[in-house]
Amino acid sequence: MKAIPKTFPALAGLAVVFLLGVAAAASADEWRTSGWLIRESKYGDNFQRYDYVNPDAPKGGTLNSTVVGTFDSFNPYVVQGSPAAGFSQFGGGLLYDTLMEQAIDEGSVYHPLVAEAYKFPADYSSVTYRLNPAARWHDGQPITVDDVVWSFNVLKANSPMYNRYFENVTEAVAVSDREVEFRFNQKGNRELPNILGDLVVLPKHWWEGTDASGKKRDITKPTLEIPLGSAAYKIKSFKPGSEIIWERVPDYWGAKLPVKVGRENFDTRRYTYFLDESAEWLAFIKGGWQDINPENSGRGWMTKYDFPAIKAGDVIKKEFKAQSRANMQGFAMNTRRPLFQDRRVRQALSYLYDFDTINRTQSFGLNTRITSYFMGSDLASSGLPQGEELELLNQYKDKLPPELFTQEWSLPAFDKPQAERKILKQSVDLLASAGWVIKGSKMVNAKTGAPFRFEILDFRQGAEATMMPYVTMLRKIGIDATLRFVDQSQYVNRLNDFDFDMTTVVLPQSDSPGNEQRDFWSSKAADSPGSRNYEGIKDPVVDALVDKVIFARSRDELTAATHALDRVLLWNFYVVPQFTRPDVWLAYWNKFGIPDKQPTYIGPDIESWWIDPEKEKALAAKYKSVD
Secondary structure, eight states, rough: OSSSSSSOOSSSHHHHHHHHHHHHHOSSSOOOOSSEEOOOTTTTTTOOSTTOOOOOOOOOOEEEEEEOOOBBBTTTTTSSOOOOOOOOSOOTTTTTBEEEEEEETTEEEESSSSSEEEEEEESSSEEEEOOOTTTOOOOOOOOHHHHHHHHHHHHHHHHHHHHHTTTTTTEEEEEESSEEEEEEEESSSHHHHHHHOOOBOHHHHHHHHBTTTSSSSOOSSOOOOOOOOOOOEEEEEEETTTTEEEEEEETTTTTTTTTTTTOOOSSSSEEEEEEEEHHHHHHHHHSSSSSSEEEEEHHHHHOOSHHHHHHHEEEEEEEEEOOOOOOEEEEEEESSSSSSSSHHHHHHHHHHHOOOHHHHSSTTOOOOOOTTTTTSSSTOOSSSHHHHHHHHHTTTGGSOOTHHHHHHOOOOOOTTHHHHHHHHHHHHHHHHHTTEEEETTTTEEEEEEEEEEEEEESSSGGGGHHHHHHHHHHHHHTTTTEEEEEOOHHHHHHHHTTSSSSEEEEEEEOOOOOTHHHHHOOOOTTTSSTTTTTTOOOOOHHHOOOOOHTTTTOOOOOHHHHHHHHHHHTTTTTTOOOOEOOOOEEEEEOEEESSSSSOTSSSOOOOGGOOOHHHHHHHHHSOOOOO
């Protein structure tokens, strides 16, 4: 399923719940509203609204946000161009609705949106969605099954992400004026019926029409023509590359749906673009440009928030708990480059990241070292493989690192004064076994004399402080590593084209991994521009394990397959793991009304906040506003 939202349920009882879900599917071909993959929604069949929202939250006001970089497209579903803020490469963003909406406060649960119900047979060979007859485009025309079929076809053809996500979906067929059936080329994929709900529905009649000049529109190209949408917002105005303003649709067709009650309360959403993070930060503390600032730096969280507005109580600093924080964040090594194709080289580079010192000196000890691609969940591997996981891995034993079966995967700790010397020697020895030696003060190839040199690509100037210690450590053994900062548009384009040596990536996971794993790890994705297989992994064992995850028949089977996949990825050292934490840090101007509780599943749900007009007025009088 899609990477977020997600949760980390305890293992106990999940196999039973999962199998009950399978048993329920056996009664098949009955219409159901909310869908689920692990456990039935806590709301049952009587979902009226999320239990944390204020159903009487007032509408109005402006949410100001900032973005670093620029934009040149209102079409996020092609690899070309940089989409504007408010659009999403996966999902509908602010403009389009999807068939279903993933629950905000539960993992792997789906609620109705454009579709009011769905059904599927006991063998999971297809799924049929029934559209809500009230669903409308902003021009008043109904959303039709033709729109759904057309959207499915163009997204599979033009979006690498959708293509892999729906790889086993062979066709979408209109079976009536309100029902569309998606047919699969394999049976037994229990996730597919639900994740078709993630399909964004696009307006066929608009995209196949002509623009104001009479030119036919082209869904395969970037555009700055304001598109027709269906969701709660539409574009009011924009300045190419520098600003985009969205306005709430007053007669939005879905405003009273359970997933929308008490949410999407801002009348206006303004996104202003800045050249770099320093300018963006100054805009936040000045007031009027950015209302909510997410903080990712431990040092920043502990030291930056001492400006006058904080001291006056006009900016609030708050931590929100979030269960859905499983991810792998780290330096991805592009194995399409010959330099990174030897596992021993990647292992040595992984050893040289001094998390302990960086966490202590720069992050006030607030972070945790990542030790799994499924960090924080029961799907994270640990110890030595055993039971069903071991049986699965034994099938590929001759193709896997032997240490995988005899050693618990871990990274060395820089926890004692003498640790650095030991770790540097381990890394030098690994590199030597791969044909790299130190001559003079430089690490070079023993045969060719070529220097060990690579570039770490990023667009966040503020990241230099946390990246330089790694570069410094690499240079201690003669590796010529450099940082290269480019603007965000260039960074996105280079990432899509896999034109980098090493870069920081965040690979979020869910509590029910499935088809999206192909986009992360499959051999096919490695050769597909725009995929999330940044590392260029092309391993038949990984491909086989991804299929085991996708076609797991029970929660126990899914857990074993995910443990095995996690372990194989870790022992191949494709990523230098960095850090994570279970909290979301936000600083926000005190202009909001906020429900008494927020969903601990995702952390803060900004869509459930609203503007308090008296607070907004008071701030506007005290601080310069962009309005």
